[in-house]
Amino acid sequence: MPVTAPQMRRLSLDDEPLAALAPELAVEVLESATSTNAVATERARGGAAEGTVVVAEHQTAGRGRLDRTWETPPRASLTFSLVLRPAVPAGEWPWLPLxxxxxVAKVLRGRGYAAAGVKWPNDVLLGERKVAGILVERVETPAGPAAIVGVGLNxxxxxxxxxxxxATSLALESGTEPDRTGLLLELLRSLREAYDAWQAGGPDATTHLRSSYAAACVTVGREVRVSLPGGGELLGRATGIDPAGRLVVTGPEGETVVGAxxxxxxxxxDAGPDQ
Structure with missing residues (x-):
């Protein structure tokens, strides 16, 4: 049942519990920002340490893949970006958005959103509807390359x-408005824990991530239509995720591997243009 605007209190984030995440995570909450990824990039280039987080109560020009932009009402979403400085080889970085x-999907399932799954390469779905998007960007800084991990959750x-x-939102799916501060705390802790385990675990950790991700990926096992730059299309069945995090599509001419x-x-x- 749709949730109407008057039912939404849309409270501001509580700074005090977020401050308790230090020293592993240093959270900066902005009332408004064009893009948290853009602000986090500035912080990284200015020397911000790994674990710096920029959160915007109101993101006015959020960016997704291929420079798509969007805006959501103030305090209606969780929009944040995390500065990471991975020590793993550059060839492993494409695993970061996955x-x-x-x-994010595991946290949502743990909170009762049983239909949460991942759509390759960078969306989180509830059933067939998008509830979150991911944008990871590599930026060069005086201290070396950094990864800016951006999340936008409705x-x-x-x-x-x-x-x-x-699209959908957590409130539309549950009929109630989740506590954004508590949810943000859980997401940040879980992301840092998963990232640290992946970095420390070496090839075995990536192998485990590959298997776990493929099992949760709603794209794998489906007949898909892949739109390519320049207007071309690839039709076939998504049959898996390769060791580099790329999607494997099996069609009439055999297997094709595509990166994000x-x-x-x-x-x-069989989907329409908006799916």
Whole structure:
């Protein structure tokens, strides 16, 4: 049942419990920002340490893949970016958005959203509807390269607030408005724990992540239509995730492997343009 705007209190985040995340995470809450990824990039280039987090109560020009932008009402979402400085080889960095989406989905399932799953490469779904997006960007800084991990999670958006028809929010799915501070705390702790374990675990950790992610990925096992830059399309069944985090699509001419940077959209083969 849709949740109407008057029912949403949309409280501000509570700074005190967020401050308790230090020293592993240093959280900066901004009342408004164009893009938390842009602000986090500035912080990283200014010397911000790994674990710096930028949160915006109101993000006015959020960015997704391929420079898509959107805006949501103040305090209706969780929009944040985390500065990481991975020590793993550069070839392992494409796993970061998959690890992030997988962790967000696990947190949501733990909170009772049983339909939470990941859509390759960077979306979190509740059933067939998008509830969160992930954007990971590599930036060069005086202290070396950094990864800016951005998350946008729809918390109390109503049907009228949704940026696209196939989106949803936690409130729309549950009928109640979750406590954003408690949810943000859990997400940040879980993301840091998953990231640290992945970094420390070496190849075995990546192998485990690959298996765990594939099992939770709603894309794997479906007939898909992959839109390619330049207007081309790839049709086939998504049959797995390769060791580099790329999607394996099996079609009439055999297997094709595509990375996140190689595609515009990945949709179910029978889906409309908004899915």
């Amino acid at each position: 690890l992030t989406g997988h962790t 918390v109390s958006l109503t049907e009228d607030d949704l940026p696209v028809p196939n 940077g190689d595609v515009v959209h990945v949709r179910p083969a």
